Amino acid sequence: MANYTEDDLAKELKDQEYKFGFVSDIDTDTIPIGLNEDIVRLISSKKEEPQWMLDYRLNALAIWSTMKEPSWAHVKYKKPDFQAIAYYSAPKQTKKYESWDDVDPEMKATMTKLGISMVEQQRLTGVAVDFVMDSVSVATSFKEKLGELGIIFCSFSDAVQNHPELVKKYMGTVIPTQDNYYATLNAAVFTDGSFCYIPKGVRCPMELSTYFRINAGGTGQFERTLVIADEGSYVSYLEGCTAPQRDENQLHAAVVELIALENAEIKYSTVQNWYPGDKNGLGGIFNFVTKRGICEKNAKISWTQVETGSAVTWKYPSCILKGDNSVGEFYSVAVTNNYQQADTGTKMIHLGKNTKSTIISKGISAGKSQNSYRGLVQIHKNAHNARNFSQCDSLLMSSECGAHTFPYIECKNSTAKIEHEATTSKIGEDQLFYCKQRGISEEKAIGLIVNGYCKEVLNQLPMEFAVEAQKLLTISLEGSVG
Amino acid sequence: MITIKDLHASIEGKPILKGLNLTVKAGEVHAIMGPNGAGKSTLASVLAGREEYEITQGDINFNGVDLLSLSVEERAREGLFLAFQYPVEIPGVSNINFLRTALNEIREHKGEKGISAKDFMSLVREKSALVELDSKLSSRSVNEGFSGGEKKRNEIFQMAMLNPKLSILDETDSGLDIDALRIVANGVNQLKTDQNATIIITHYQRLLDYIIPDFVHVLYDGKIVKSGGKELALELEEKGYDWIKNNTPN
Numbered sequence: 001m002a003n004y005t006e007d008d009l010a011k012e013l014k015d016q017e018y019k020f021g022f023v024s025d026i027d028t029d030t031i032p033i034g035l036n037e038d039i040v041r042l043i044s045s046k047k048e049e050p051q052w053m054l055d056y057r058l059n060a061l062a063i064w065s066t067m068k069e070p071s072w073a074h075v076k077y078k079k080p081d082f083q084a085i086a087y088y089s090a091p092k093q094t095k096k097y098e099s100w101d102d103v104d105p106e107m108k109a110t111m112t113k114l115g116i117s118m119v120e121q122q123r124l125t126g127v128a129v130d131f132v133m134d135s136v137s138v139a140t141s142f143k144e145k146l147g148e149l150g151i152i153f154c155s156f157s158d159a160v161q162n163h164p165e166l167v168k169k170y171m172g173t174v175i176p177t178q179d180n181y182y183a184t185l186n187a188a189v190f191t192d193g194s195f196c197y198i199p200k201g202v203r204c205p206m207e208l209s210t211y212f213r214i215n216a217g218g219t220g221q222f223e224r225t226l227v228i229a230d231e232g233s234y235v236s237y238l239e240g241c242t243a244p245q246r247d248e249n250q251l252h253a254a255v256v257e258l259i260a261l262e263n264a265e266i267k268y269s270t271v272q273n274w275y276p277g278d279k280n281g282l283g284g285i286f287n288f289v290t291k292r293g294i295c296e297k298n299a300k301i302s303w304t305q306v307e308t309g310s311a312v313t314w315k316y317p318s319c320i321l322k323g324d325n326s327v328g329e330f331y332s333v334a335v336t337n338n339y340q341q342a343d344t345g346t347k348m349i350h351l352g353k354n355t356k357s358t359i360i361s362k363g364i365s366a367g368k369s370q371n372s373y374r375g376l377v378q379i380h381k382n383a384h385n386a387r388n389f390s391q392c393d394s395l396l397m398s399s400e401c402g403a404h405t406f407p408y409i410e411c412k413n414s415t416a417k418i419e420h421e422a423t424t425s426k427i428g429e430d431q432l433f434y435c436k437q438r439g440i441s442e443e444k445a446i447g448l449i450v451n452g453y454c455k456e457v458l459n460q461l462p463m464e465f466a467v468e469a470q471k472l473l474t475i476s477l478e479g480s481v482g
Numbered sequence: 483m484i485t486i487k488d489l490h491a492s493i494e495g496k497p498i499l500k501g502l503n504l505t506v507k508a509g510e511v512h513a514i515m516g517p518n519g520a521g522k523s524t525l526a527s528v529l530a531g532r533e534e535y536e537i538t539q540g541d542i543n544f545n546g547v548d549l550l551s552l553s554v555e556e557r558a559r560e561g562l563f564l565a566f567q568y569p570v571e572i573p574g575v576s577n578i579n580f581l582r583t584a585l586n587e588i589r590e591h592k593g594e595k596g597i598s599a600k601d602f603m604s605l606v607r608e609k610s611a612l613v614e615l616d617s618k619l620s621s622r623s624v625n626e627g628f629s630g631g632e633k634k635r636n637e638i639f640q641m642a643m644l645n646p647k648l649s650i651l652d653e654t655d656s657g658l659d660i661d662a663l664r665i666v667a668n669g670v671n672q673l674k675t676d677q678n679a680t681i682i683i684t685h686y687q688r689l690l691d692y693i694i695p696d697f698v699h700v701l702y703d704g705k706i707v708k709s710g711g712k713e714l715a716l717e718l719e720e721k722g723y724d725w726i727k728n729n730t731p732n
Contacts, residue, residue: 430570437530437566438584438644439558439591448583452574452623 030089030219035082037061040188043088047157047191050164060177060187067181073343074372074404077312080220080251080286087189089219130155130194130210132223142206150199153208156224159195166197170228174257174294174320182253182314183290186222190255193223198233198264207462209238212254214274214285220251227257229264229299236267238465249277249311251286258293258301262323265300266293269461270317271469274309276476281339281368284311291315297323297352304460306469307334307342308476316374318347321355321383328357331457333469335476336369336401345375345406350383350416359390362454366397366477372404381412388417394424395453397477447474483508483648483679484529484549489540490704491528497538498524500704506648509676513690513715514683516701517723522683523567525701526652530564531557545647558584559591561647565637565654572624577636578606580624581643588644609642613669631662638669649673650681655689667692687719702726 031042040061044054069079130153146153152163159167177187194210214221229235239256252274260266268291277284287310293301303317319328330346348357357377365371377388394403405422427449435445451458451470458466484506491499498521506512516522528535529542531554542549549557572580586596597605610617613635625633634654641649651670655663670680670693682693690698690712698715700708707726708714718725 428570431572433530433532433554434566434570434572435580435584436554437558437564438580438640439555439587440584441555441587444583444587448575448580449572452572455574 028089030086033084033086035061035085035087035189039087043189043191046088046090047160049160052164052168053160056172056177057188060184061189063178064181064184064188067184069181073314073374074370074406075312075314075341075343077249077286077341080249082185085251086219087222088191090191130208132192132194132210132212132221146204146206149202149205151202151204152195152197154195156190156193156195156226159226163195163197166228167195167226170257170259171224171226172257174259174292175255175290180290182288183255186224186253186255186290190222190224193225193254194227195225196227196235196237198229198235200230201232202230203233204235207236207238209240211240212252214250214252217248217250220253222252223254225254225256226259227266227268228259229261229266231261232263233261234265236462237269238462239268239270240273249284249286251288252310254289254291256289256291256317258291260293260295260299260301260326262297262299264296265302267302268293268304268317269465270303270305270307271461271465271472272305272307272309272313273472276309276340277311277338279338281311284340285309286311287313287315289315291317292320292347293318293328294320295323295326295328295355298325299323300327300329302327302329302331302460303346304331304457305333305344306454306457306461306472307332307344308472310342311340313340313342313344315344316346318349319357320349320351321357321386322351323355324352325354325356326352327355329460330357330359330361331460332361333364333454333457333473334362334371334373335364335473336366336371337476338367338369340367340369342370343372343374345373347376347378348388350377350379350386350388353382353384353386355383355386357386357388359388359392360456361390361392362457363392363394363403364397364450364453364473364477365394365401365403368398368400370402370404372406374406374408376408376410377418378409379411379413379416379418383413384415386413386416388419390418390420392420392422393453394422395450396424396426443474446477450474450477483510483545485543487541487543489528489542490538491524491535492538493524493535498535498704499528501540502701502705504699504706506679506681508647508679510697511674511680511682511693511695513695513698513712514681514701514706515685515687515698515715515718517727518685520701521704522685522701523652526564526567526650526683529557529562529650530554555587556591558644558646559588563641563644563646563649565634565641565649565651567653567656569625569633569637571626571628573626575624577620577622577624581606581620581640584640585644605643610639612642612672613638614665615639630657631659634658634662634666635669638666638673642669642673646678648679648681650683652683653685654682655684655686663689664692687715690715700726 040057044057175183196208198204227237258266274285274287295301301319307313321328328348334342334344336342346359361373363371363373373392379386392405396403403424407420409418431449432445450473458469461469486504489499489502537550582602606620610620615635695712698710699706
């Protein structure tokens with residue numbers, strides 16, 4: 001791994017555009033590059049996994065090796081060399097962390113720098129955090145307090161060891177192994193992630209959150225998250241992501257599965273701020289993520305995402321509305337600047353009667369970036385009285401960027417109501433002038449206008465996250481009007 | 483307050499202002515009248531600092547500072563306010579949040595601390611009453627869904643909140659019915675002190691029935707061709723702008 005020197009620090013301070021671009025000097029245990037059966041076996045053995053888990057992985061690898069990388073998205077990039085990636089990289093630890101005090105000081109420093117202080121958060125904000133660096137979960141807070149309510153919140157690896165019955169029962173039920181190229185790859189090589197189970201009738205008293213961090217170079221991150229909300233339960237889940245500034249492209253291929261059983265509700269919020277590459281489009285994370293949830297009767301899943309990072313984003317958090325009266329929501333803000341490309345949206349699959357879905361997508365493109373909304377609303381033949389409302393707005397900040405909308409609607413039931421609205425606008429010189437004439441600086445004016453434009457989505461985020469997201473939007477778009 | 487000397491300004495190479503001179507002192511109200519295309523709105527835009535206009539000659543002294551060297555926001559923070567002819571809508575940004583941001587930028591510029599939420603809200607109540615603006619409007623998005631009259635009243639409300647030294651009212655009377663006109667004028671009159679000044683830009687005389695100017699200037703072809711007291715406005719109304727056109731050598 002790269003040595004972090006004072007020169008690097010000076011350089012970094014000079015270049016404040018992406019403030020999470022630092023690398024932590026933490027010894028890592030990284031396996032050789034390449035992908036084959038031996039590597040998969042090695043990962044599984046490093047994680048001391050049971051045979052069934054290894055079989056699951058090997059099956060996925062066999063399927064993946066017959067698949068082709070998809071090319072339908074409106075993005076252009078050099079395909080990653082899957083044999084040049086190290087699929088497992090973990091911060092070295094001499095012993096298992098028994099308590100917070102055992103955590104490596106450098107690791108603690110990293111968390112503080114990222115604004116996540118596990119200790120402080122326990123005291124002040126009441127947000128339970130699972131911190132995942134590279135391939136492993138480093139620490140999870142609040143475990144005991146949640147445990148009293150029967151809530152399981154732990155790393156995926158812990159869940160495989162300690163709650164195999166739940167993992168076996170639900171893993172791959174929403175996103176099957178053969179689902180798509182990146183999800184299948186993930187099924188073969190995933191290393192860690194978060195696991196969460198809320199028992200029947202329990203309302204989770206705090207926000208659960210996972211912070212994903214890619215630190216090591218030459219690696220990818222393949223995490224898996226599984227959230228199960230049992231009948232009548234409620235949970236709000238937050239996810240944040242950052243990575244160091246590097247000239248190479250790094251791959252992040254995650255899988256998130258949500259299961260909302262009868263009358264349950266899951267709210268899943270993401271603020272994605274992976275390193276987006278530099279001004280000239282060099283480096284940055286390839287963010288190829290599969291997220292999907294299933295709703296049983298009267299259940300509700302709400303996805304909220306603020307996507308500001310990554311060189312290329314390919315992501316469609318979706319809902320399968322299987323049970324009658326179930327509700328799916330998707331609120332998204334996707335910002336692209338410089339040479340970033342995003343192809344993001346959602347799929348709402350209506351199977352049950354009286355199912356309802358709402359899609360609010362706000363795209364903001366600046367620089368030479370390309371920003372696409374791609375969505376599918378599918379009403380199956382038994383989905384009587386299904387309803388969908390979609391609104392896709394695009395805001396253009398420069399004359400060289402692109403905004404695209406690809407809405408697909410498939411309807412097989414004549415009682416369905418589907419509405420779609422779309423707008424495209426350019427950030428007004430007149431709006432900026434108006435703000436400045438009142439004494440407001442250009443930077444603050446852009447912040448106000450953009451945050452106003454995204455308000456419907458930001459309102460869906462938990463308070464603290466919303467504040468962070470607002471700042472992030474402003475930083476991402478600094479000096480981008482032209 | 484402000485001294486404009488030999489101001490020449492053009493847009494896309496086309497000269498609009500051609501040697502304009504004007505002096506406004508504290509405590510005064512000046513009206514600038516003129517036919518369409520005379521350069522009235524250009525003057526407002528140039529004073530506020532719109533970048534499309536190129537200043538080719540002249541200078542402007544605003545309370546001892548060189549106005550033309552300041553950016554748009556610096557001019558505003560120094561106390562220059564423009565009530566827009568066509569106020570823009572900013573969806574999703576509440577009027578309150580917008581004004582509080584603006585007020586705090588101005589206060590910070592003066593070296594003052596940000597205003598507390600409590601003080602701010604009582605200021606909002608006091609000033610919105612001045613222009614009979616429904617307090618609900620102040621929590622709505624800036625100008626979004628406002629009627630023409632509400633937008634103009636909102637401009638005067640903002641003026642009251644920001645307490646500028648020099649206010650420029652650009653065609654504030656356009657599109658107003660007689661009741662709204664009276665409310666707007668009433669607001670402006672109440673804000674008048676011997677410390678501030680107002681420039682009213684208008685095509686018609688009727689606003690001047692409500693806001694009595696100390697001086698009236700006629701702008702024609704980029705220059706002030708005639709100045710006088712409030713009676714000049716009436717004379718102009720009676721004789722029409724052709725009177726000016728026919729008496730101005732080209």
